[in-house]
Each structure stands twice: as structure tokens, then as C-alpha cells.
Amino acid sequence: MMNARYVISNMLERAGINAAVLAARRHSLMVLCYHRVLDAADPARPLTHPALISSTRIFERQMEVLASLLTPVTLTDAVRWLDGHADIPRRAALVTFDDGWIDTCTNAFPVMKRLGIPGVVFLATGLIGTNDRQWADTVYESIAARAGPQAATRELERLKRLPSPARSEDIVSRSAHSPNLTWPQVEEMARDGFEFGSHTSTHMILPRESEEDITRELRLSATQIEARLGSVPMAFAYPDGQYDRRVARLVEQAGHSCAFACNEGLATLRSDRFALPRLCVHDGVSAAPRGGFSRAMFLTYLAGTIPWRYRRRVR
Numbered sequence: 001m002m003n004a005r006y007v008i009s010n011m012l013e014r015a016g017i018n019a020a021v022l023a024a025r026r027h028s029l030m031v032l033c034y035h036r037v038l039d040a041a042d043p044a045r046p047l048t049h050p051a052l053i054s055s056t057r058i059f060e061r062q063m064e065v066l067a068s069l070l071t072p073v074t075l076t077d078a079v080r081w082l083d084g085h086a087d088i089p090r091r092a093a094l095v096t097f098d099d100g101w102i103d104t105c106t107n108a109f110p111v112m113k114r115l116g117i118p119g120v121v122f123l124a125t126g127l128i129g130t131n132d133r134q135w136a137d138t139v140y141e142s143i144a145a146r147a148g149p150q151a152a153t154r155e156l157e158r159l160k161r162l163p164s165p166a167r168s169e170d171i172v173s174r175s176a177h178s179p180n181l182t183w184p185q186v187e188e189m190a191r192d193g194f195e196f197g198s199h200t201s202t203h204m205i206l207p208r209e210s211e212e213d214i215t216r217e218l219r220l221s222a223t224q225i226e227a228r229l230g231s232v233p234m235a236f237a238y239p240d241g242q243y244d245r246r247v248a249r250l251v252e253q254a255g256h257s258c259a260f261a262c263n264e265g266l267a268t269l270r271s272d273r274f275a276l277p278r279l280c281v282h283d284g285v286s287a288a289p290r291g292g293f294s295r296a297m298f299l300t301y302l303a304g305t306i307p308w309r310y311r312r313r314v315r
Helices: 002-014 017-023 056-069 075-082 102-115 135-147 149-160 183-191 211-229 245-253 295-303
Strands: 029-034 036-038 053-055 092-099 120-123 195-198 235-237 258-260
Touching (some): 002 017, 002 295, 017 295, 029 075, 036 056, 036 102, 053 056, 056 092, 075 092, 075 258, 102 183, 120 235, 195 211
Parallel strands (some): 029 092, 036 053, 120 195, 235 258
């Protein structure tokens, strides 16, 4: 499947189809969603679900392509456009990161700063500045070590369908070295133009939770961000991309201007602004068969020209 996708992507690229599709884009916004950006030798790699991993070198190449062919915009630009106060440039792209991993600062931020690309990080604020780990991260590592990554993925998906009190597993853990951003790192990135949105306090998957718990999570996250950065976060990203009408209503009532999901597509002025689509990016999006970067695969993914059955393959 990977070889087929590689071959098809190169055919589309050589035919100029990707360039034509991307060049014609206007009145829309492409939003990229990243999680972890890790070096090849990082000990966190084998403990992390592959769908969350972008290799540092591949990420750098992706950002170089984005800077040369697309028009990076800020979250503020995007919200002003959604509000009808400004136009969005042609080939507009917004780069986002979920959770608040430390490698967003150490590995992704320097690349984007060098290239002049703005970004936005959606923070699970209760983890910032701590050694605590997300429960899903702990579950995946534990089961993958015993039964392999496929079993870990299946069990993780099962647990995600349960409300927090129904998870009987001991899934609270700490790392010797924190995987999370610190507040001074957040403040440093903010001074250099990065923006920050809310991602709840504890990375709670919201549709399974009570209205009281959801409201508390939204309030805690927004309050912590405002206390550190001096402004209320304008945008929200749903943990695990999961939401329903009730959750979207509560997010809007909490004072956010918009919210991002993980449904593929382009954001337009006709989009539901509390379910804005994003393209989730990991190594499988643009890694060639031997592990290097494939520009053709990346552009085919961004342009949406690859047949659906070849998209979003996790390596």
C-alpha cells in the first residue's frame, strides 16, 4: 500500500496536478494538525503511537515546502476571516499542534521560527509544567510492550469510548523527564509570535463526560492560559478530535470563537466554525518507502489528489 501510494503520488506530482490544485485555492484555509515532533533516536518514539509522530527531519522538510508553496497565516488571521473582518490570502495554511508536548518547543518551534511560519498550540493545561503523562499515552506504552502495537491500539480505542470513571485501569503515571511543555517555554514561544488555544485541562475526551465535568475542564484550561499569557484563548481543539452537538455548544458558551476537529477538508466561510477541519500529519503522510522525505507524497496529501484508500497511512 505504501509503495502504491508513493508511485501514484509521484505520477500526480510529475503531471503538475498537485501544483495546479494548490495554486487554485482561494477563499479557504488548510489547517495542519501535528502532535509529537521527535528525533530519530528519541527514546519516546517506540513508546508513542505512530499516528502521533512526525520525525524532526521530515517535519523540517514539510515546513520548507509549506513556506515555499503556501501562505502561512496566524490563528488571529483565521478568526478575523471567519468573523468577516478580513480576507484570507490564497493558499492559506495554519499549522497547529495538539497537547503541549515539550518537543513542540525544542524541535518544531526553531524550524518554524527560522522559516517565519507562525503556529498555534492547543494546550492540555493541567499537564503543562508537570511530569504527568496523558492516560492514553500510558495505556498505549503499557500494552504495546506486552502485546504489540496493534493490541495497544485496539484497547486504546475501546477505552476512549468510556467515560473517565469507567476506566478501571491504573493509568496515572509520571515520567522521570517531563514530556510536557513548561509555562516559561509557552511564554517564550508566545513572545516570538506563537499563539495558544485550549485543549481542556486533562485531555478529557468530552462526548463521554457530564456537562458539569466538561464545563469545568473548559473553564480551568481557559483560566490557566489567561493567567499566564494575559488573554483568553480564542480557539479550542477537541481532544482526540471527538465532539458532538452538546460539546460544541458548551465550547461556544465558554467564550471560544471557533473550535477545531480532525475531520479532513478545508475550512471555508460555510464551515461549521465549531467543527473546523484539519489534516492530521504524521510520518506516514510523507515518508518514502525507505524512510526519507517524499515531497510528492506530502503535496499529494495536502492537495487531496490521492485516492481515499491511500490516504493517512500510518507507518
